[in-house]
Structure formats: structure tokens, C-alpha cells
Amino acid sequence: MANIQDVAQAAGVSVATVSRFFNDRSAVSLKSRKKVDEAIKQLNYEPSVLARNLRKTESRLLLVLIPKISNPFYSEIINGIQDVAINNRYNILLCETDSNPEREDIYFNLVRNKMADGIITMDPAVQVDSLIELAASHPIIQCSEYAVESGIPYVTIDHEEAAYQAVRHLIQLGHKEIALINSHEKFLYSRKRENGYKRALEKDNLPFNEEWIIRCEELEFINGQLAMRKILGGNNRPTAVFAVSDLLAIGALKELHHAELNVPNDVALVGFDKIAFSNMTYPALTTVAQPMYEMGKLSAKMLIDKIKGKEVENVTLDFELVIRESTLGR
């Protein structure tokens, strides 16, 4: 493979001119430009990003940390990140952490040793301390999940208010016995949404029943299914269920089908995230839409700004309650 020296020689100019050809075309005379252009074609030359990166001490790679690649909630966010990244000549290094500290370490090292220029993390605060320490010397943005008081900029929605509205929607439909299928409390959104749920109940002095709060270890369908099984196996059956993620809600729905209960007549159901699937279930899920694509775009923009040295502010975006068949019926 030809290098810049070869091109310079073939074109009869200096390496500086060839370099300028790529980086500041206008600083090269038309005559040289032609010669260089020919030489490049003739030698089939491609500049080595490796060398450029070293010289400029940048990798133009953005590290994106997500807990689970299979969770469709992240797909749209990644799309948003990707679009902004490409437009700014960045690429993304997508890494699944499984919320595993060891893996996270590997990835943190990638930015420490300059293999990546910055991080967008959607991970719950597995290692808040490491993250904060890293953020002191490297650009980091938190997307959706964030460590409070960390001082690291984030993009998110008002999870508590969203949950509040979702549950209020159920209450307004006349439901008085409402269960909560929650995820792990290590997630900030989990704690916030539980608060919203409680606040919504309290407003009408509705019964609050510990038996009706299920916390799942993982965020897979099966966990929602098991949670619902537990709820149905309890002493009294709630008339509505609020699940903190569509994945869990869809699992719950499955179990309701098994139990031959009608949704929403026997049990109404609300999910969260508005993943693509949520509209394909039977009945379609009422859910809270997060502006995922927008969140992705924004976090990428913020990260790139931060890399450039600009100051960036936290952003809280709007959500939207999407009312569909699983609460309203058809």
C-alpha cells in the first residue's frame, strides 16, 4: 500500500503538499492539485487514519455503552447517535456491558488510552466513582440513565412525572387497584417511576399494597411474565398493571393470555418506552413514548461539543402518553 511519500514522489511535490491536498485543498495550487490527484489515482492511495490519528491525538470514535443490545429501547437511540456521528465524521464503537463492571473497565480503558474520544453511556451507575473520575479528564455524556450529582451532563425525560401520568390515566379510567412491575432499583428510572406511581396513588388515597410491587432482576420478557404470574397468584387481583418497560409489559400480557384474562376488561396494562413491538401486541399496548431518536441525536451532539471543549447543559426532553387498546379496549 502506497504511503504519502510515494504519492509525493510520483506527483513530484513534497509530502506537505499532498497532506494539504487532503486537509486544506485551497492552499494548494491548481497545478499541484492535478498532479497529486493523478498520483493518488495511479497509486490507489488511501491516507492512513492510523497515522493521522496519532498525529492529531484523536480517534474520531465515540464509545457507546449500553447494558443490553437486545433491548429494542436502545435501537432508536443508537440510530440518533449514529446519524449525528456520521455527519461529524465520527464513528461509533458500540459496546454491550451487560452491566458487568469488568467489561465496563475494558471500555473505560479504551478512552483512557485514546482509542475513543468520548463516551455516551446508557448504563446504570455500575461504577459511579470510576465514571466520575474518568469524566474529569475525558468527555462523557449520560443518556437516559444518569448518576445524580455526578456533574456529568445528561439527556433524559422526567421519569417520575411520566409514571405519574401513566398511573393517573389508569385511575381516571376507574382503576383503584393497580400493581407495579418494576425493574431493578439500581436503575434511577426505576426508583423515579416507582415514586411517580406512589404519588399517583396517594393523590386519591388509593390502597398501596406491597404485594403489588414486583421488582424484576432482568429486563427480559420472561421477567414480566413471571412478575405477572406472581401478581395473579396473590390473594387479591389488581384491575390494572403498570410495567416500567414495554418488554416487561409484553411478558405480563403473555401471562394474562395464559390465564385467559381479558385485557383491558379484566386487567388493564400500561407499558413504557413505545418500542416498535408495543404496537404489535394483541391488544396494542398503552405506553409512554420517549423521544429516543432525539435523545440519541442530542447526546451525540453534546458529546461532540464537549470534545470540542464547549460547555454543555443537562437536557430533559418531553415524553408522551400513548393511549391504546390495553387500557381503552377496542
Place this chain on the structure above:
Amino acid sequence: MANIQDVAQAAGVSVATVSRFFNDRSAVSLKSRKKVDEAIKQLNYEPSVLARNLRKTESRLLLVLIPKISNPFYSEIINGIQDVAINNRYNILLCETDSNPEREDIYFNLVRNKMADGIITMDPAVQVDSLIELAASHPIIQCSEYAVESGIPYVTIDHEEAAYQAVRHLIQLGHKEIALINSHEKFLYSRKRENGYKRALEKDNLPFNEEWIIRCEELEFINGQLAMRKILGGNNRPTAVFAVSDLLAIGALKELHHAELNVPNDVALVGFDKIAFSNMTYPALTTVAQPMYEMGKLSAKMLIDKIKGKEVENVTLDFELVIRESTLGR
């Protein structure tokens, strides 16, 4: 940030010794090892991957090209790739092409100019010529989809036989009027599965009706839904439908619910891929399981072998027909 010179100086040794400390620990005396270790800690030193990459002309990055990040079919494959990559100290650059040639070009360039050491592509043959040309000088593996006669190694399953067995399953259940919801014919699997479908019908001299073959432009739920709408709107209704992907099958299922038809009694349904969601639908989908994780692992192994200069062979893995409620009932 400290560099190797600083460490060498602080430790009172040469840069070569520091370098050896990282690359061939045993070639360094215990005494030097201690000194270097201390200097590293004291200076908080991290070797620059950028510099190492340039020197070694490698990036230790694997480019993974997928058409759509939101398609859960790819999640498990990516998991497999990721696991093998990490174990071999590689990272993956996940890129969504949208089957868009321009984007593909951007990514191809990444390997041309050494930003990535090789490619695993799951894209249909958007630009076969470019791909073949690139493969002449760079390691490439095709996963699932592949360009026939390209000479580029691939991992796949026998799509035709899989489709054949899926449709035979329907026939054995007594179905004689079977529709096909296919994807775009640019996909090799689409053409192969259609062949399998036809071969299965022919074996029993079953009617073959062009009206019952729907080809979708995209692989989203909505396309399956529209396809089913078209089928139901036709003159005679089939008693079974084979969809070439779970996503399409789930969309079709949605439409069947709308039409208040019972699955499988009015219309039986078979999907393909065994994505996680296929078990959560009501009724659960009969589908063809591909060994996605295994495919991912294998393609990563093959790619890494290829990067090392080894010869690699094409691999065809086993599939499995998973019979569930959408054909059997409950």
C-alpha cells in the same frame, strides 16, 4: 498525559524496557519490572493505542455491517461476535448501513484506510463488485447473507431446506392453501426460501397461486401487516401463511387479530428466526430457529483467523423448526 519516555525516565530505564514491560513481560528483569511498575503508577500512565496501532499497522477493530440495528435478528449474532472479539482483544465497530450504498462506502473506506482490520457483513449484496474488490486485499466474512460465487467466506444455514421444512410442516397439518409473505428479492435468503416454499408445494402438487406470494419492500412489522391485509383482501383466503421473518409474521398476526380470525384455526402462521419476541405473541409463533449466537461467534472466529492469514472455509450451520401455538393450537 505521560508517554513512554516519561515513564522510562521516571523508572530510570530505556523506553524499550518499558515497552517490553507491556508486550513481553518475561523479557524484563524483576528489578526493572518493579521500577517500571512504580513509575507507571506514579505517572498514571496508559500506553497510547494510537501509537501502537500505527506502529503495528493494525487497529484491532472489527467492522460489523448490518442493514438495520432495530431488527432483533441481529442482536444475538452481534453478541456472539462481541464475545469472541473481546476474548481476542478486538473491539467491534457496529455500523448500520440501511442498505444504503453511500453509507456502505463510508464503512468500506474505514477498512481501506486501516481504521478497521476486517469486516463481517450481514448486508445483502448491495455492491457486490466493491465487496469483492475489497475482499481481494482485506479480510471479509459474510454472515447469514452472502454473495454467491464471490469467493468470500460465509456462515449461513440452508435457507431453502429450512423453508421447505416449515412449509412441509403446514402441509402435514393438512393445509393445502398456503401463502408466502416474502421480503425483498435482493436478499439471497428471500430467493432461497421462496424456492423451498415452492418445492414443498410441488411435492404434493398443491396449487401455486401468484396472488398468495407477497413481497415486502421493508422488513418492518407494518409490512407484514399490510401483506396480510392484501392476502385477506384477495378472492380466496389461504388456510396458512409462511412469513420469511418473525417480524413480518408478527405484523401478519396483528392483521389477523384485526380481522378477528383465529390463529391457527382460521389461518395457521409460521415465522422465521426465532427472535425473542416470537414466543411472546398470542398465540406463540411457530418459527425456524437459526443458531444466531453461534453464527456470530463463528464469523468472528473466521474473521480473526483470516486476519492472521489463515485459510477459512464456508460453514453451513443447522437450523431447527420450533413448533408452537400458531400452527398447533393450544
Place this chain on the structure above:
DNA sequence: TCACCATTTGTAATCGATTACAAAATCTAT
């Protein structure tokens, strides 16, 4: 033609590691 300024070009240092080669240090056996 000459002085002056603007444009274009080239030389050489630099980014931070790896590594071939030679030299120094250490060990082993007599």
C-alpha cells in the same frame, strides 16, 4: 526592473509507541 506582498511549496520535527541490532550485564562451568 525592482520592491513588496501574497501565495505556494518544501524541510524537518513531531505524535508515541515497537523492535532490530548491538552492547552490557549476569550466569555457568571450568
Place this chain on the structure above:
DNA sequence: ATAGATTTTGTAATCGATTACAAATGGTGA
């Protein structure tokens, strides 16, 4: 103690680009 083998270390070239600085070239008006 010494020769010879072995281990450890250091020097300096190298990967392939970018860029500060100086030099050359070209253009303009007097």
C-alpha cells in the same frame, strides 16, 4: 578468574501522517 553462553538493556530507526517555519515563487504597481 576467565571464557563462553545467556539474559537483559539501550540506541536509534521506523510506522505515516501533520504542521511550524522558512524559502521560493508569482503578482502588482511604481
